[in-house]
Amino acid sequence: MQTISKDIVRRCKDGxxxxxxxxxxxxxxxIFSLAIKxxxxxxxxxxxxxxxxxxxxxxMRRYDEQYELSTWLYTIASRVCLDKKRKMKRIVPLxxxxxxxxxxxxxxxxxxxxxxxxxxxxxxIAEGLSDKQRLVFTLSQLEGLKxxxxxxxxxxxxxxxxxxxxxxxxSVKERLKKLGYEE
Amino acid sequence: xxxxxxxxxxxxxxGQNPQVDHENLLVDSIMDALPDLDKVVPLAAEETDxxxxxxxxxxxxxxxxxISSVAAAVLIGLFIWVxxxxxxxxxxxxxxxxxDNYSQSKGIISSxxxxxELRGKYVELKIKENRKNNLISMYHER
Numbered sequence: 001m002q003t004i005s006k007d008i009v010r011r012c013k014d015g016x017x018x019x020x021x022x023x024x025x026x027x028x029x030x031i032f033s034l035a036i037k038x039x040x041x042x043x044x045x046x047x048x049x050x051x052x053x054x055x056x057x058x059x060m061r062r063y064d065e066q067y068e069l070s071t072w073l074y075t076i077a078s079r080v081c082l083d084k085k086r087k088m089k090r091i092v093p094l095x096x097x098x099x100x101x102x103x104x105x106x107x108x109x110x111x112x113x114x115x116x117x118x119x120x121x122x123x124x125i126a127e128g129l130s131d132k133q134r135l136v137f138t139l140s141q142l143e144g145l146k147x148x149x150x151x152x153x154x155x156x157x158x159x160x161x162x163x164x165x166x167x168x169x170x171s172v173k174e175r176l177k178k179l180g181y182e183e
Numbered sequence: 184x185x186x187x188x189x190x191x192x193x194x195x196x197x198g199q200n201p202q203v204d205h206e207n208l209l210v211d212s213i214m215d216a217l218p219d220l221d222k223v224v225p226l227a228a229e230e231t232d233x234x235x236x237x238x239x240x241x242x243x244x245x246x247x248x249x250i251s252s253v254a255a256a257v258l259i260g261l262f263i264w265v266x267x268x269x270x271x272x273x274x275x276x277x278x279x280x281x282x283d284n285y286s287q288s289k290g291i292i293s294s295x296x297x298x299x300e301l302r303g304k305y306v307e308l309k310i311k312e313n314r315k316n317n318l319i320s321m322y323h324e325r
Contacts, residue, residue, distance in 0.1 A: 015220035024210050033200040045201075046209065053213045057220070105188075109195035118201045125192075144197045173189050182188045 004069055012060050020060070023069070024053050030070065031077045037138045038081040040091055040123040042115050048084060052077045067152065074145075074153045078135055085131050093123040098179060101125070105181065124179070125172050136161055137168035278302050285309075 004023055011019035031052050035045035055076050056063075063072055100120035104113065113121070122142075126134050135154060139145045140161075145153075150161050203209055278301035285308055 017214060017217055020217065021210065021214055024213050025206075028206065028209060028213075029200060029203055032203045036201045046203075049203070049209060050213050050216065054216060057217050060220070104195075105192060109191065112199060113196075113201070115201050115204070121196065141193050142196055172193075176189045176192065181192065 006065060009060075009063070009065060009069065012057075013063070020053075020057055023056070027070065027073050028053075031073060034074065034077050034138060034143060035081055036115060036118055037122045037126075037142050038078075038134060039084060039088065040119050040126070041088070042119055044084060044088070048077065048080050051080050055080065068149075071149055071152050074139070074149075078139075078153055082131050082135065085134075091123055093120070093127050096120070097123045101179070125175060127175060129168050129171055132156075133164050133168040133171070136164040137172065140165055141169070141172075275301060278305055281305055282308075 004026060008019045008022055012023065028049055031049045032045055035048035035052075036042060039045055039048065052073065056073060059076070063069070097120035100117050101124050104117065104121060122138075126137065129137060132154075136150060136156070139150045139153060140147070147158060147161055150156070151158060154161065156164070275297070282301055282305045285305065
């Protein structure tokens, strides 16, 4: 992923929409990825991308350049996702969602998942996690972020990140075991 | 340690990301929705000021409510105390006098001080005296 230069950030702070377009193009996939895994709903995830960039645009002048731009955008996205999650009704995974996971595991687990497959899989594996556990699990296990960055994004300390991740991983593993996957 | 099937699933998922369909459309819709910052900032500041004023007013109202409810509670308590206190004292005096008279006539000294204690003592002695009188009259009847 290309990094956004400080010059582009400064132009955004001055209200240059063309400069901000570069940020949107650069980071929309990253935000969409977090949102779809957090919310388990493709349309909500697209709305989240819009909300996140709208907030980022309005708050751009407050962005502290000592932090990574991606960390700052992840922070906004996490808050928007948690807010949406609270307002959304609980989604119960259906047998068809479990089938999608089964098909994925039966394959070589290398093929590129479609968005609807992602929705089904995260619905199944993250079922029963609290919002905070789900956020830490998604950032760490699905997005592959390091603990330090997760601390900055979530505002949790190292111990809280570790304990939330431990509980989430345990819960996900138990859930997969119940569905017949070996540990 | 041998990697488990479950770890394999999670690792497989970590290696890939969902794709945004029609990326350019999404970018265009985001860009179309962005307001000009120079128009937004004064509005946002004004909104913040209004919110701060609203917060100050609501805090003042809460403070007034608290003060008035405390004052009302104190007034009610005072009223109850004033209305009960003289009656209580009068009652105590009546019972003290009655008990003193009775104690003097019977040569008993009571240590009771509160109105209820005095009333209780007086009633107790009266009952004892009545019982004694009843026994005496029964004895005479026989």
